Structures are given as C-alpha cells and as structure tokens.
Amino acid sequence: MASSSRWSSLRRAAAISLLVIAFLAATAHGTQIDAQKPIVSAKSRRHPGLTVLGYVTPWNSRGKQLVENYRHKFDMICPVWYTVHAVDQDYEVRGAPPSDDDEAWYKRLQRPSTSAGGDELEALQVVPRFILDGWDRDDFRNLIINTTRWQMLSDRIMDVVVNMNYDGVVFESAATHLLPLPLTTLSDALHTDNKILVVVSQPIRSLGDTSDPLTAQQAAMMEQTNRLVLEALPQLSVLADYFSIMTYDMTGPGGREMNRRDLPEGGKMAQAAAQGNMREPGPNTAADWVSENLITFVEGTDPVIAKQQQQFQLNLKDGSPPRKFLLGVPLYGYKYPILYAEKSTGKLVKPTPVQNSSPHHAMMTGAAAPPLRHTLSQDSIAFLRAAGEPVLASDIVEILKEHRPEILKSEPEKEYYYDYEPVKGEGWWRVYLPTGESLGHVLDTINDVVEDDVSYIFGGAGVALWEVGQSSEELLAAL
C-alpha cells in the first residue's frame, strides 16, 4: 500500500521537483545574526500551547546559534553535556559546558530578552541531560537496593544543578523503568529547589502481525520492552514533570518490514518478505505513531491506575500529577543503501537516466537546475542492502546540490525522500528527511489529542527535538 503509492508518485514527480529549490533556498543560505536579537517575531508560534524542548549537542554546535535565532520557538533547552558514572562505591558526574561561550550562551537563554522586532522574549528553562553512562546490571542493582545510593546519586547531580543554576534535569538511562524508587530522592531534591525533572522514556512500538519464528522473537522482545515501559509509568509520572518520549526512529537504521500487500502473492519477493528478509527504507517518524504513543502514555499514567499500582507504597499526593509528555521528533534525515527489484520476479533492476529534451538543461547546474530523472520499471520496488544511517541537514543540502535528484513526498507522513547514486555504478541510496510540513503535521496531531480533553485529562504535551544542530531553518520556522 504505502510503497505502491510511493511508486505511483514517482510518476508524477515533475511537479514536486520544485521542492528541491524551495528546500535549498530555505536551508542553504546561512544567516549571521546578532546572537541576542532573534530574527522572527516573538508571536509566531504555530501551537503556543505545546511545550517545545530542544536538545543541543556539543558535536553539532551550530545548534546554539539556531536556538538563539529561533528562541521564541522553544520553552526548554537541553544541552547534552553530562554523564554519570558508577565508580568504586560512589557516583561521579563528568562533563561541563565545553567552553566559556557555552556557559555565556545558556545564561543568556535563562534571561528574558527582546527580539529584533522589539517583542519580549521569555526566559527559557535550561535543563541539561544527565545520562547514566556505561552502567551494567550490577550498577543498576546496587542502586536499586541501597537507599544510601539513591541519596548519593541525587546529591552528585544536584551539586552540579545548584552550582550552575540550571532549571532542572533531563534524566536518561538504559533502564529507567527500574528506577522509580531511586528517583524519588532526586525528584524531591529538585522540586524542593523549584526545579524540574524530565524523564526520558522509550516509545511504545506496535507489533507486526507476522507469525514466522524470527520476527516472533523480535515481537516478543518488543512486547517485553513495551510492558516494562508501561508498568513503570504510573510511578514515574508522580516524580517527573515531563516525559521526553523517544519517538524518533520509527523506521531506524534497520529499515522496516516490507509490506507484503505490495507484492504479488507467491512471488519470490513475497516469500522473502514473509521470512522477514526484505526490509525497506521508510520515513523517520509518522504523526499517527506519535499520537498513538501520546495516548498510550496519557492512559498509562492515569492517576486512578497509579494509585492502584502503588505496590511500593509510593507517596502519591492528592490530585492528578502534572503529567506532561514531550514527543520526540527527529530533525535529521536517514539515508539507506538500496537495491531495486521487480516485484513479480524478484529480478534486480537498475534505474536508467532519462535524457533531458531541452538544450538549456544541460548547461544549468546547482540548485536552479532541473532534477536528474531516472526511470525504473513500474513493477519495481526498493529494498535495503545494508543498514541506514542518520544524515544531517547540511549533508542533505550537499547531496541535493550535487546530484539534483527528484524529490518525492511520502504519504501520509509528508516526509520528503529521494534516491541518488553517490558514485556512478557503486549503488543507490534513498534519503528520508523531515520537512516543515511533516513537522507541522506531527504538531497538529499532538494538539488534537491535547484539545480532546473530554477523553484525556492530563497536564499537557509538546515535542522534544533531537537535535537542533542537525536542523534546517525551515524546520524550526515550522514550529
């Protein structure tokens, strides 16, 4: 279904090729602006009711400038600066703002400001991430069973938070679902100091309906993760002000299972797909999946359920906890090495270039040039030949400039995708990238759930963007 509609859209791609130019125009020209004077009006938020958290990593440091240019689009900024290690009998926090500039930057964000247009800009909350790094099973167990250690973990993190005057913490670990009790101490310490706790959580993934042994095993693992995440929610929701839910890589490096409905029954391709051997590239995220996750988290943290599940005598306060859910949205694309095959025969096929009829075309290069067209048999489909990898907005622009591929839109996700061959004869790749439209679609869908307050009562929702340094300006403008 999804694939065949993508292929029919390949046929009517000419109209969409204009998007290449729009995308290049939106991302390619760098803006050098006074760091303290954001360019856009302070009132231009698409959904002012949705909280926006932006992650900023030291390895894509242009994120700092983008945050300042678009600071009216954010409520919270999470610099990815700290790791927490279990050493000897104690815990050690490592990390710091990488430079004096970074320190000045986050302090600037914490103060109100005015935009270039004279609009007032509110202070942002700066909540750095603390991730439990390199922890093994024993490290987690030693923490869980020992209340002295709950206090030690809380103290080490709070030392940094108080010293640096941060507004709170984003807490992440590989097994946070095991940590509701240890985190009570950190949560109390933060709240006593009027600071906030954001807990990072795995998303809930839905299971495929296939019954073969390999995928059944994968399905069992997925089910197990879902169950662990859901079981811990009621307790964690009492401690956390926000959840940052990692709904980033819906498809991820391994691609997604090929939809067998796209393939002729009984054919080679269908057989391979049935054995779980056919993976295809796919969009990075989808609004439906994101809103399903939101609803699952809202229902999973219902205060009534939370009270019923109080098996650890957690000190639940009266009234519903201020549960807020930030749904992860990727600001990067993914590129996948692909092969093409005929759906009916499974025979490998290659795209062949189409000669452009107009003599002008041959002379045009760069963004203004028309896309290079390739044809494939109508019956063909793309599948993964190896794992995919993330690709930055800046790389995407380079690829577009150099290869001028046709850009197509995936439905219903509204992400763009295109195919290109980095080196002639060495294999094709497909890139999926988020767009202002796909991001807007996710925001609209989250907003629908928030406004549906008859069915769902909770503290609010928003997005967590990973991560600002990989973004294009077009994406931030769409917030």
Ligand SMILES: *[C@@H]1O[C@H](CO)[C@@H](O)[C@H](O)[C@H]1NC(C)=O
């Ligand atoms: C709890 O942790 C502290 C600090 O590491 C340690 O000194 C103490 O022996 C531990 N207690 C138990 C019962 O393991």
